[in-house]
Amino acid sequence: MPKLIDHEHRKEEIAESVWRVILREGVAAVSVRTVAAEAGLAVGSVRHVFPSKAELLEFSMALVHERARLRVQRHIGMHDPREIAEAVLHEFLPLDDTRRAEMELDVAIIAEMPAHQGLRTIREKAHQGIRGACHSVLLHLRDTGEVRPEADLELETARLHALVDGLALHGLVDEGDRTVVRDRTVRVLAEHLDSLRPPGQGR
Amino acid sequence: MPKLIDHEHRKEEIAESVWRVILREGVAAVSVRTVAAEAGLAVGSVRHVFPSKAELLEFSMALVHERARLRVQRHIGMHDPREIAEAVLHEFLPLDDTRRAEMELDVAIIAEMPAHQGLRTIREKAHQGIRGACHSVLLHLRDTGEVRPEADLELETARLHALVDGLALHGLVDEGDRTVVRDRTVRVLAEHLDSLRPPGQGR
DNA sequence: CACATGGTAGCACGACTGTGCTACTGTGCT
DNA sequence: AGCACAGTAGCACAGTCGTGCTACCATGTG
Known part of the structure; x- marks a missing residue:
C-alpha cells in the first residue's frame, strides 16, 4: 500500500x-x-x-451548508426557548466573519443555479433546512407560551424565514459599519420575536 | 453623416x-x-x-434597477395608503416572470460584487432605494393611522426591508408551484402590514 | 456625385479554460 | 528487499476569453 x-x-x-x-x-x-x-x-x-469541476463546485458548496448545519445542532440542548431561538437563528445571519463568508458563498450558489443544476438541489435542501429550523423554533416558542397560540404557524414560519434570509442578505450588501449593521440585525430579529408574544406579555 | x-x-x-x-x-x-x-x-x-466588458456588465445591471425604479414611480399617485404600500412593495417581489427575472439578475449582481467593484456601488444604490421605499411606505401608513404611532420606524423599516428582500429571494429558490409560492408571498407581506396596525383596528 | 464618418465585421494575440493522458515518486505491506 | 499502487506532477489539446487593431460598408451632407 x-x-x-x-x-x-x-x-x-x-x-x-x-x-x-x-x-x-x-x-x-x-x-x-x-x-x-x-x-x-x-x-x-x-x-x-x-x-470534474462540477464535482469540485458541488462538494464545496454543499460543505458550506453542512458546516452551518453542524453549528445549529450544537444549540438544541439549551434550556430557555427564546435563547435557543436566537442562538439558532443567529447561525443564519452574517454576525461574524465566518458566517458572513458563508452568506456570501450562499449567494454565489444561488446565482450559479441556472448554470448548474446540481447546485439547485443543494440550495433547495438548505432552504428546507432553514425553513425547518424556523418552524421548530416557532413551535417550541408557542408551546412554551412565548408565541400567541392562535398564530398561523405556517404563515409565521414563512415570515420568519424570509426575515432571516433578508437580514442575511442585507448584512452583505449594506456598506455601513460592520458593528452597527450587526447590532441592527440582532435587534430587528429580537423585536420580531417579541412581536409574536401573546398580548400583554412584555419582554 | x-x-x-x-x-x-x-x-x-x-x-x-x-x-x-x-x-x-x-x-x-x-x-x-x-x-x-x-x-x-x-x-x-x-x-x-x-x-470593455466591465462597462457592458455595469450598464446592464444598472438598467435592471432603473427599470424597477420606473415601475415603482407609477404607483405613487394612488389614493389608499395601504394600496400604495402593497403596489410598491410588490414591485420588489418575483410575482411575475419579469420581476422574477429581475430578482435573479439582482442576485447575480450581488454574487459578482467581490469580483467587480463597480457592481458594489450599483447594488448599494438599489439597496438604499428599496430601503427608502420601505421607509416612505411606513411613514405614509403611520400618518394615516394604519401603523401604530409609537412604532420605531427605523427598526420597522429595517424589518420590512429585510422581509421584502427575503421573500424575493425565496421566490427564486423555492421549487414549489409558482402560483402557490406567489400567493404565499403576497399573504405574508399583507399579514406583516396588518401586524403593524394599531391594536383593536382589524383589517 | 463625392466623401467624411458612424457603424459593422472580423482577424490576431496571448492568456486562460476543462479535461484526457502519461510518467514519476514514495510509501507501506508482503 | 521488492513490489503494487495511491498520490503527484505536468504536458497536450481544443476551445474560449478580453482586447487591440485594421478593413470595409453604407449613408447623410456638401
Missing part, C-alpha cells in the same frame, strides 16, 4: 480553497487551476480527488 | 441580451461573444458601444 491520504479531509481542504477564491475574486474565478494554486497543490492532485 | 443609430436604445437592446444570457446560463456565461450572438450582432458592434 502506498501513502494514504485522508480523503475526506483533503476534500474539505480543497473546498476551503474554493471558498477563499470565491470570496476574493468571485465565483467566476473558480477554475481547477486557481483552486489548486490556492490550496498549494498541483492540478493533477485536485483532479485526483475531484475528477 | 453616415447611418445614425439611437445609441441609448442600442445599449438597452444589448443589455437585455446580457440579461437573457445570465438567466439562461448564469453570469459566468456572459462574454462579449455570447452577448453579441444573443443580440444578433457582431462582436465589433457590441464593442463599439461598450468598449
Whole structure:
C-alpha cells in the first residue's frame, strides 16, 4: 500500500480553497487551476480527488451548508426557548466573519443555479433546512407560551424565514459599519420575536 | 453623416441580451461573444458601444434597477395608503416572470460584487432605494393611522426591508408551484402590514 | 456625385479554460 | 528487499476569453 491520504479531509481542504477564491475574486474565478494554486497543490492532485469541476463546485458548496448545519445542532440542548431561538437563528445571519463568508458563498450558489443544476438541489435542501429550523423554533416558542397560540404557524414560519434570509442578505450588501449593521440585525430579529408574544406579555 | 443609430436604445437592446444570457446560463456565461450572438450582432458592434466588458456588465445591471425604479414611480399617485404600500412593495417581489427575472439578475449582481467593484456601488444604490421605499411606505401608513404611532420606524423599516428582500429571494429558490409560492408571498407581506396596525383596528 | 464618418465585421494575440493522458515518486505491506 | 499502487506532477489539446487593431460598408451632407 502506498501513502494514504485522508480523503475526506483533503476534500474539505480543497473546498476551503474554493471558498477563499470565491470570496476574493468571485465565483467566476473558480477554475481547477486557481483552486489548486490556492490550496498549494498541483492540478493533477485536485483532479485526483475531484475528477470534474462540477464535482469540485458541488462538494464545496454543499460543505458550506453542512458546516452551518453542524453549528445549529450544537444549540438544541439549551434550556430557555427564546435563547435557543436566537442562538439558532443567529447561525443564519452574517454576525461574524465566518458566517458572513458563508452568506456570501450562499449567494454565489444561488446565482450559479441556472448554470448548474446540481447546485439547485443543494440550495433547495438548505432552504428546507432553514425553513425547518424556523418552524421548530416557532413551535417550541408557542408551546412554551412565548408565541400567541392562535398564530398561523405556517404563515409565521414563512415570515420568519424570509426575515432571516433578508437580514442575511442585507448584512452583505449594506456598506455601513460592520458593528452597527450587526447590532441592527440582532435587534430587528429580537423585536420580531417579541412581536409574536401573546398580548400583554412584555419582554 | 453616415447611418445614425439611437445609441441609448442600442445599449438597452444589448443589455437585455446580457440579461437573457445570465438567466439562461448564469453570469459566468456572459462574454462579449455570447452577448453579441444573443443580440444578433457582431462582436465589433457590441464593442463599439461598450468598449470593455466591465462597462457592458455595469450598464446592464444598472438598467435592471432603473427599470424597477420606473415601475415603482407609477404607483405613487394612488389614493389608499395601504394600496400604495402593497403596489410598491410588490414591485420588489418575483410575482411575475419579469420581476422574477429581475430578482435573479439582482442576485447575480450581488454574487459578482467581490469580483467587480463597480457592481458594489450599483447594488448599494438599489439597496438604499428599496430601503427608502420601505421607509416612505411606513411613514405614509403611520400618518394615516394604519401603523401604530409609537412604532420605531427605523427598526420597522429595517424589518420590512429585510422581509421584502427575503421573500424575493425565496421566490427564486423555492421549487414549489409558482402560483402557490406567489400567493404565499403576497399573504405574508399583507399579514406583516396588518401586524403593524394599531391594536383593536382589524383589517 | 463625392466623401467624411458612424457603424459593422472580423482577424490576431496571448492568456486562460476543462479535461484526457502519461510518467514519476514514495510509501507501506508482503 | 521488492513490489503494487495511491498520490503527484505536468504536458497536450481544443476551445474560449478580453482586447487591440485594421478593413470595409453604407449613408447623410456638401
